[in-house]
Amino acid sequence: MQSSTHPSPLLSIQNFTTEFRSSGGKIVANKNVSLSIDHRRILGIVGESGSGKSVLCRSILRLIPSPPAYVTEGEITFNGRNLLALSESEMQAIRGVEIGMIFQDPMTSLNPVWRIGDQITETLRVHKGMGRREAREVGIDLLRQVGIPSPDTRFDEYPHRLSGGMRQRVVIAMAMACKPKLLLADEPTTALDVTIQDQILALMLQLQEEVGMSIILVSHDMGVVAETSDTIAVMYAGQVVETAPTEAIFNRPKHPYTLGLLQSIPRIEFKVDRLVPMKGQPPNLLKLPKGCPFAERCAFASPDCIETPVALREVEPGHFSACLYPERLA
Amino acid sequence: MRLASYILSRLLQMIPVLIGITIFAFLFIQLLPGDPIQTMLGGKASPEAIEAAHQKFGLDQPLPIQYLLFLRNALQGDLGTSITQRTLVSGLIAERFVPSIFLLIYAMIIAMLLALPLSLIAARRSDRLVDHTIRISGMITISMPAFWLGLLLILLFGLTLDLFPISGWGDDFLGHIHSLFLPAVVIGLATAPVLIQSLRSSLLDTMQMDFIEAARAKGLNPNRIMIRHVLRNALIPMVTVLAVNVGWLIGGSVVVENVFSIPGIGRLLVQAVLTRDYPTIQALTLVFGILVLIVNLITDLTYAVVDPRVTYQ
Ligand SMILES: Nc1ncnc2c1ncn2[C@@H]1O[C@H](COP(=O)(O)OP(=O)(O)O)[C@@H](O)[C@H]1O
Numbered sequence A: 001m002q003s004s005t006h007p008s009p010l011l012s013i014q015n016f017t018t019e020f021r022s023s024g025g026k027i028v029a030n031k032n033v034s035l036s037i038d039h040r041r042i043l044g045i046v047g048e049s050g051s052g053k054s055v056l057c058r059s060i061l062r063l064i065p066s067p068p069a070y071v072t073e074g075e076i077t078f079n080g081r082n083l084l085a086l087s088e089s090e091m092q093a094i095r096g097v098e099i100g101m102i103f104q105d106p107m108t109s110l111n112p113v114w115r116i117g118d119q120i121t122e123t124l125r126v127h128k129g130m131g132r133r134e135a136r137e138v139g140i141d142l143l144r145q146v147g148i149p150s151p152d153t154r155f156d157e158y159p160h161r162l163s164g165g166m167r168q169r170v171v172i173a174m175a176m177a178c179k180p181k182l183l184l185a186d187e188p189t190t191a192l193d194v195t196i197q198d199q200i201l202a203l204m205l206q207l208q209e210e211v212g213m214s215i216i217l218v219s220h221d222m223g224v225v226a227e228t229s230d231t232i233a234v235m236y237a238g239q240v241v242e243t244a245p246t247e248a249i250f251n252r253p254k255h256p257y258t259l260g261l262l263q264s265i266p267r268i269e270f271k272v273d274r275l276v277p278m279k280g281q282p283p284n285l286l287k288l289p290k291g292c293p294f295a296e297r298c299a300f301a302s303p304d305c306i307e308t309p310v311a312l313r314e315v316e317p318g319h320f321s322a323c324l325y326p327e328r329l330a
Numbered sequence B: 001m002r003l004a005s006y007i008l009s010r011l012l013q014m015i016p017v018l019i020g021i022t023i024f025a026f027l028f029i030q031l032l033p034g035d036p037i038q039t040m041l042g043g044k045a046s047p048e049a050i051e052a053a054h055q056k057f058g059l060d061q062p063l064p065i066q067y068l069l070f071l072r073n074a075l076q077g078d079l080g081t082s083i084t085q086r087t088l089v090s091g092l093i094a095e096r097f098v099p100s101i102f103l104l105i106y107a108m109i110i111a112m113l114l115a116l117p118l119s120l121i122a123a124r125r126s127d128r129l130v131d132h133t134i135r136i137s138g139m140i141t142i143s144m145p146a147f148w149l150g151l152l153l154i155l156l157f158g159l160t161l162d163l164f165p166i167s168g169w170g171d172d173f174l175g176h177i178h179s180l181f182l183p184a185v186v187i188g189l190a191t192a193p194v195l196i197q198s199l200r201s202s203l204l205d206t207m208q209m210d211f212i213e214a215a216r217a218k219g220l221n222p223n224r225i226m227i228r229h230v231l232r233n234a235l236i237p238m239v240t241v242l243a244v245n246v247g248w249l250i251g252g253s254v255v256v257e258n259v260f261s262i263p264g265i266g267r268l269l270v271q272a273v274l275t276r277d278y279p280t281i282q283a284l285t286l287v288f289g290i291l292v293l294i295v296n297l298i299t300d301l302t303y304a305v306v307d308p309r310v311t312y313q
């Protein structure tokens, strides 16, 4: 989708569909998701809570147990290999080594009874066979790199002695230890204070430059992805409804939902957390409508939107939208 | 150091409870109907003996003074003289103490050896056949009365197969291990299901935690995650469960010591009650109370050591 010095994207997701089955029925959490991210790029995934962002991230690392989750369609190709076809032990060799992950809540994503140094160097010792002493040196370097003061004493501390922002730095160091090619960051700043959020984002950008990795940055906040991403994918009700380079999303949105999100970005002079959420509710994932999932809330809808199935279409070079009438936004 | 001052403050906190226990043990004799000395010495004591005892215990003094005398004697290690055995109670308890503690620790080790692997298996395969089998087996062993299971084991392994002695506690360490095996198994089997149940649920709770998903995202294999990350966290609340069970075990071992004729304090207690050996009963009340206090202290200290989040104050 994007021009790049590398011939093929680092990660490409094709037609990926996941459902959760339970006695109450099946929830389609990801429906026909297609995305790709190039080497050394940042892809922002944005959408309301419940739109399937976390399910998508966790599916890339195959962290969701089955049952209850079932992948019914699609491929996830990373560096030329279909992750969905790998064995569990082949996946273990990719997790934490080639793909790292950062979670939303730094207060709960660190093991409370492990010293932080041992936690960040665990992948080095397990996957790289590093000895204790060498791992300690590398670990202290990592802590320094993520901006933790006096890293050589912090190395031996337990997580509860650190603030939320410091813990998220530790989580980042942990995910970066093996220098992964891809970092999945699932709402890495949502649980943090506003001032800390900016520091963490800046740190991630700086590390991305230094290490030369790619990042998938998930957020429910259009402002966050706008500041950081090369490409943006907008998710709604488990589907990608629009994806394009950041500049195109901002200047020429081709999906009414994206337009709604853009209008809800707080102006800088106001410094408000979130603004005017759109009217209405996303559809029930247990019974998705046949047509456009956004139809109920869409100001541009016409009667056939409810009936006609939608899919991503290239409306401009590199700009994809799942709206039947993208020209109505012009 | 912080830990040292923490221990000191915990010891100081124990003093009021300790005083409460001694008052209770002291009043126990006072509350007996009739003249305590007459009761203590039994019906056939000579008037001179009764007079001497009155003097010794200071029974002519007011109650608080008597209590202080009792306390002074106890602090000096004088817990009175056993009526039936005609020896010092302190010596009697000291010699009976070791087999009981040995049995207690032995039984706890057996219970943990059973509980650790079984609860790991039950949690890994929760709501599957193995899990249900473990739970139902636990319900069966826990509902077997200790004396009944004890007799059953004596019959099978002691008499029929002749693998283990059926009474006593052996002469040396290996002898103790051998002789106390069956009684330790009886207590262990009664305790293990409780431990399994709580460790299993603690493991399942921990497995749901975010940091376990983070551990999986690090590409660790499931065994490593289970042992290094899940178990290490899940064991912390087990300290309390173990402590509560030790209190229960001390009571439960009374029965087992009698079934297997082990010369421990549990057996001493039953003998003392049956022969109305009041000084011994009084001293044992004191000892059991202090034992529970010590277990509580050890529990708190264990927390301070195993859980980095505990702050000593
Ligand atoms: N373990 C699960 N069992 C059943 N449904 C789930 C589970 N995890 C997620 N879902 C469903 O998937 C949908 C998408 O969830 P999620 O990816 O967490 O949303 P987001 O991260 O965008 O807020 C949710 O609405 C939820 O109903």
Ligand code: SF4
Binding pocket: A255, A256, A257, A292, A293, A294, A295, A296, A298, A299, A300, A301, A302, A305, A310, A322, A323, A324, A325, A326
């Ligand atoms: S397809 Fe119709 S309902 Fe859906 S977003 Fe486009 S105009 Fe709105």
Ligand SMILES: [Mg+2]
Binding pocket: A053, A054, A055, A186, A187
């Ligand atoms: Mg989420």
